Amino acid sequence: MTQSGEPMIAVEDVEKVFDVRRKAAGRLRRERHRVRAVDGLSFTVPRGEMVGYIGPNGAGKSTTIKMLTGILTPSGGRVLVAGIDPSRDRARLSRRIGVVFGQRTTLWWDLPLRDSYQLVRRMYRIEDARYARNLAACVELLDLGPLLDVPVRQLSLGQRMRGDIAAALLHDPEVLYLDEPTIGLDVVSKAKVRGFLRTVNAERGTTVLLTTHDLTDIETLCSRVMVIDHGRLMYDGGLDGLHAAGDSERTLVVDFARELPPVEVPGARWVRSEGPRQWLAFPAGDSAAPLVAALAARHPLVDLSVREPAIEDVIARMYGAA
Numbered sequence: 001m002t003q004s005g006e007p008m009i010a011v012e013d014v015e016k017v018f019d020v021r022r023k024a025a026g027r028l029r030r031e032r033h034r035v036r037a038v039d040g041l042s043f044t045v046p047r048g049e050m051v052g053y054i055g056p057n058g059a060g061k062s063t064t065i066k067m068l069t070g071i072l073t074p075s076g077g078r079v080l081v082a083g084i085d086p087s088r089d090r091a092r093l094s095r096r097i098g099v100v101f102g103q104r105t106t107l108w109w110d111l112p113l114r115d116s117y118q119l120v121r122r123m124y125r126i127e128d129a130r131y132a133r134n135l136a137a138c139v140e141l142l143d144l145g146p147l148l149d150v151p152v153r154q155l156s157l158g159q160r161m162r163g164d165i166a167a168a169l170l171h172d173p174e175v176l177y178l179d180e181p182t183i184g185l186d187v188v189s190k191a192k193v194r195g196f197l198r199t200v201n202a203e204r205g206t207t208v209l210l211t212t213h214d215l216t217d218i219e220t221l222c223s224r225v226m227v228i229d230h231g232r233l234m235y236d237g238g239l240d241g242l243h244a245a246g247d248s249e250r251t252l253v254v255d256f257a258r259e260l261p262p263v264e265v266p267g268a269r270w271v272r273s274e275g276p277r278q279w280l281a282f283p284a285g286d287s288a289a290p291l292v293a294a295l296a297a298r299h300p301l302v303d304l305s306v307r308e309p310a311i312e313d314v315i316a317r318m319y320g321a322a
């Protein structure tokens with residue numbers, strides 16, 4: 001048990017160095033090469049917090065999460081999760097944490113979801129009443145009812161991911177790590193996943209560390225965001241501060257009924273056109289509604305969508321501002 005004052009996750013001066021052998025062009029021998037995937041990382045997460053963990057590809061996010069689960073051992077520094085050193089006591093920690101990797105599944109490919117959950121139940125020796133209660137909650141909130149008897153291989157990516165998230169929560173973990181859980185998901189599944197995570201965090205007080213490329217995930221779920229780049233913490237604070245630091249923009253993508261010259265509306269900046277489609281940038285903190293109204297008043301619209309700034313862009317602007 002962690003005492004109430006103790007952080008749920010504590011990372012102190014953590015490093016992870018990979019030794020890789022690469023075949024260099026024109027050389028016979030493979031060259032040894034060291035990659036500092038995580039490079040002097042320190043942060044703490046208090047119990048019950050939901051934190052976004054973002055950064056460009058290769059920044060060290062997944063490596064961090066693997067060290068927090070005990071899959072990887074740090075090359076230096078200290079990690080404590082729920083008072084446990086993950087790489088020393090991985091089995092004991094596994095009862096206290098849940099993990100979801102967006103790019104792979106922990107479910108059994110040939111089994112229906114229901115049977116996978118039974119296996120999870122046995123693995124963690126989850127007691128009957130608790131299992132029934134947790135499964136019912138997951139089924140309802142993630143809309144899994146019609147999917148329970150479908151073999152995992154027949155599920156869509158979004159359905160499978162919802163199934164995976166449920167599997168990670170059946171044993172009531174105190175900490176949940178999610179590594180890109182919404183990558184490649186359709187809009188409906190994304191919304192279900194977000195709603196579910198919010199409920200789990202609010203009702204069970206689960207501590208959540210969420211890696212994502214989708215800033216909407218962060219905006220709807222996290223009051224705090226950590227930005228990592230080249231294995232180092234670049235920012236730790238509110239999302240507002242990140243937008244302010246990055247001075248970032250959202251993009252309104254508009255399909256007009258026909259091809260038009262670049263449109264001009266107050267509060268937005270024309271970015272590009274492609275046939276009848278145009279891209280307009282506006283400050284991330286502003287509402288899109290007045291822009292849409294102004295456009296619709298002038299030209300017939302067929303469709304539109306709002307794109308959040310890409311995390312890479314936000315971070316690039318952060319550097320520009322610094």
Ligand SMILES: Nc1ncnc2c1ncn2[C@@H]1O[C@H](COP(=O)(O)OP(=O)(O)O)[C@@H](O)[C@H]1O
Nearest residue numbers: 018020035037056057058059060061062063064
């Ligand atoms: N098992 C490994 N062996 C060698 N290099 C690795 C290994 N895992 C990750 N890396 C390297 O470490 C860096 C960080 O990777 P990763 O943590 O997966 O980044 P992210 O999840 O932020 O995209 C990258 O340069 C990656 O190529």
Ligand SMILES: [Mg+2]
Nearest residue numbers: 061062063179
């Ligand atoms: Mg990753």
